[in-house]
Amino acid sequence: MKDKQLTYHEQIVPFSRAELVEKLREALSDSRFSHVLRVEQTAIELAGLNHVDPERASIAGLVHDYAKQRPDEDFIAAIKQYHLDPILLDYGNAIWHGVVGWLFVKNELGINDIEVLNAVRYHTVGHQYMTPLEQIVYMADYIEPARDFPGIDEARRVTKANLQEGVAFQTKQTLSYLVQHNKPVFPQTILTYNSWVPQFDLK
Numbered sequence: 001m002k003d004k005q006l007t008y009h010e011q012i013v014p015f016s017r018a019e020l021v022e023k024l025r026e027a028l029s030d031s032r033f034s035h036v037l038r039v040e041q042t043a044i045e046l047a048g049l050n051h052v053d054p055e056r057a058s059i060a061g062l063v064h065d066y067a068k069q070r071p072d073e074d075f076i077a078a079i080k081q082y083h084l085d086p087i088l089l090d091y092g093n094a095i096w097h098g099v100v101g102w103l104f105v106k107n108e109l110g111i112n113d114i115e116v117l118n119a120v121r122y123h124t125v126g127h128q129y130m131t132p133l134e135q136i137v138y139m140a141d142y143i144e145p146a147r148d149f150p151g152i153d154e155a156r157r158v159t160k161a162n163l164q165e166g167v168a169f170q171t172k173q174t175l176s177y178l179v180q181h182n183k184p185v186f187p188q189t190i191l192t193y194n195s196w197v198p199q200f201d202l203k
């Protein structure tokens, strides 16, 4: 699949795509920068399959991991400054870079589009209610071409056939993984599970 480099028209972000890509290159390691480019392309592809705005898919795909390499102190300061749920302090970067990181996307990249911000906010833990764009970023992060884990082919097949079933598939796998490895489960992940998984007849 040839990469799609969109020209932005919708004033969702105060930069051209090329300028936004440079912001990401500066904020991220080389390997994570490559990852967000792949997530962008996968999100555009899923947007095409689901009648979703490709410009929002491109922007949300690019910025979803913007905060991934920020030091813990930045997140702890934001949790306190914005009076976020103090339970967040029991978790770490894996949860913070989305659930808190959207604030850095808003403040530092000048993005105010609520769907793009929520796509960042929910991309790891999901949410009971996710718009198609938010579902797309959640899934593009999971199935981008470099992902390789047992069940990835099934994850890609299900997601392209039915985006919502893809969300259920990932949510079930994530919770199973956390439980099997005795890892803590962020409460939002359980809410996401209850909302998405029982309604599908997953194997």
Ligand SMILES: [Fe+2]
Pocket (backbone or CB within 6 Å): 064, 065, 068, 097, 098, 123, 124, 141
């Ligand atoms: Fe992430």
Ligand SMILES: [Fe+2]
Pocket (backbone or CB within 6 Å): 035, 039, 064, 065, 141
């Ligand atoms: Fe990611």
